[in-house]
Amino acid sequence: MRLIEAKKEYYRTLAKKDGYRSRSAYKLAQLDNSYHIFKSKSTVVDIGSSPGGWLQVAKQKVGENAMVIGIDLKHIYPLQGVITLQGSITDSEVIDEVLKLVGGKVDIVLSDLSPNMSGIWDLDHARQISLTRAALSASVRLLKRDGISVFKVFEGELLERLKKEMRCHFQRVYSSKPKASRQRSSEQYLVCLDFTLT
Template sequence: MKLTDSKKDQFRRLARDQGYRSRSAFKLKQINQSYRILNKGDCIVDIGCAPGGWMQIALHEVGTKGKVIGVDIKKIEPLSNTFNIQGNIEDEHVTDNILKISNSCVDVVLSDLSPNVSGNWELDHARQIDLTRNALRLSNIVLKKRGKAVFKVFQGDMLNELVVELKKKFKKVILTKPNASRQVSSEIYLICLDYNPI
């Protein structure tokens, strides 16, 4: 067995033992431990939420006074005390629903969006960056001033340009790779702080 597979297995086992729907849950958990993105009472929008691992972490962190809104093309098993919107993030009804449910006050946008991967690194990178741009467009509509965002991206040629775009909207943009993310994976997470819409 390869080392990378053993790390994947380790987090898969942990997720099963601790009742998380995905091993990705540990990535958000580690990001939150380092950067305190999620706080009690926050309203969180989780884009690309299926099967719901990140939503479970978010729900725990925001507590009963907070709100968690998950969006995905795929249907998810209902998760108590959360809202779910099934749809493509490019669709207007998705944005409208988020605004309605959140009362136009979103504290944090989370995006773990992934395209269907083809195995062609450059193609997958381009598709993923395109998805992230859509997530940023959506954030520009729903996120409150001084809000935060976390965007998963696939590394490659187009990343620098995206970071430049993000820096026009957020005062601070930090690139990080949590321990739960395999080293061989091209994914990296952009922690975006202090949203400034102008």
């Protein structure tokens, strides 16, 4: 078995054993180990959250009394203590609904958005960056001062400009590739700290 396949298989087996809905759960857990994203009682919104691995990790980290909301185009099977909304992040009414549910602003916005993959590199990159830009706009509407966002991004020529836009809203923006992410995949994660209200 090639190294990449072996690594995928390792996290797939681990996820089954630990009861996580996706291998991606370990990426978020590893990012949290490095950047201390979650605090007990933080309010979390997770965009592009089906099947729900990140939601499971977020809920474990913030505790049963904290609000965790998942948004996805696809249905998300119910998870104890998690509110799920089916809709697109590009729809401003979805964000209105989150603000209404929370009754204020949130501490953390996560985004693991992926478009339907065409296999054409430039197209997939452009679509993913466009989705992430919508997640950034959502973060700007949703976050409290000093809030945190984590965005998955696909590497490519449009990424630098998006990072610049992120730096207009967050005092610190770090690029990270957690161990659970395949080294040769085009994804990386931007951990954005200290949201500034404008």
